[in-house]
Amino acid sequence: MLRGASFHAIIAAVVASAGAFAAGCDHSGPLADLDGGWTVAPGAMPSGSAASSGPALPVDAGRRMPPRPVPTTSPTVRVTMPIDVQLQAIQYMAAMEAPQPDDAPPDPAYAQSIATSLAAVGKTEVISSGRRIDITMAKGCDATLPKQAVAQHTGALLTTLLSRGVIVIRCADHEIQCLQSTRDADDVLCTHK
Numbered sequence: 657m658l659r660g661a662s663f664h665a666i667i668a669a670v671v672a673s674a675g676a677f678a679a680g681c682d683h684s685g686p687l688a689d690l691d692g693g694w695t696v697a698p699g700a701m702p703s704g705s706a707a708s709s710g711p712a713l714p715v716d717a718g719r720r721m722p723p724r725p726v727p728t729t730s731p732t733v734r735v736t737m738p739i740d741v742q743l744q745a746i747q748y749m750a751a752m753e754a755p756q757p758d759d760a761p762p763d764p765a766y767a768q769s770i771a772t773s774l775a776a777v778g779k780t781e782v783i784s785s786g787r788r789i790d791i792t793m794a795k796g797c798d799a800t801l802p803k804q805a806v807a808q809h810t811g812a813l814l815t816t817l818l819s820r821g822v823i824v825i826r827c828a829d830h831e832i833q834c835l836q837s838t839r840d841a842d843d844v845l846c847t848h849k
Contacts, residue, residue: 722744722747722751724748725737725741725745726745728842728843731799731845731846732846733845733846733848734847734848735849745847749835749845752823752837753784753823753824755787755823759818759821760818760820762784762785762786762787762822764785764786766786766821766822767782767787767821767822768786770789770806773809774789774806774810776809777793777805777809778792778793779791779792780792785821786822787821787822787823787824788824788825789822790826790828791805791825791828792827792829793829794830795830795831796829797827797831797832797833797846798832798846799844799846801827802825802834802836802844803836803844805827814838818838822838823837823839824836824837825838830849832846832849
């Protein structure tokens with residue numbers, strides 16, 4: 657099993673690299689017409705499931721998502737959970753952050769204005785030209801903080817952020833990180849160190 661800071665570091669690295677990779681993708685060329693959606697490896701589906709009719713992946717605002725590792729009612733993945741759940745968390749967080757072709761282009765100036773408004777909560781940083789806004793704090797990050805901070809300190813709706821190219825709001829402290837999707841107000845996923 658992955659333990660301690662190494663699990664958190666792996667998740668942060670995968671999420672960061674997926675965001676950077678997706679932001680830099682060239683969608684032209686001979687493979688441009690291929691669907692870049694998530695796929696499920698043949699061995700990942702339980703036998704006797706819907707494998708014969710194709711993978712039934714969750715849909716988030718009209719796009720396919722990898723399997724969610726934990727229910728939205730209990731959105732935290734802990735290091736004591738099975739390795740497959742931890743790996744699903746990495747995949748899901750990367751998918752949350754991945755831009756889609758129909759997303760609004762990022763607006764770095766708007767994202768910076770939102771980040772400035774959120775500075776009362778913690779140290780803020782605009783990532784991937786405004787696709788993600790990070791809030792780093794000593795203590796207090798939880799599944800509700802990103803959405804509440806945006807509502808209380810900016811007055812903006814998550815859908816407004818999405819329309820301006822912001823895909824994810826992330827909070828992190830020394831114990832936990834939480835990613836809040838702007839596509840779905842109920843889609844938040846946390847990883848505990």
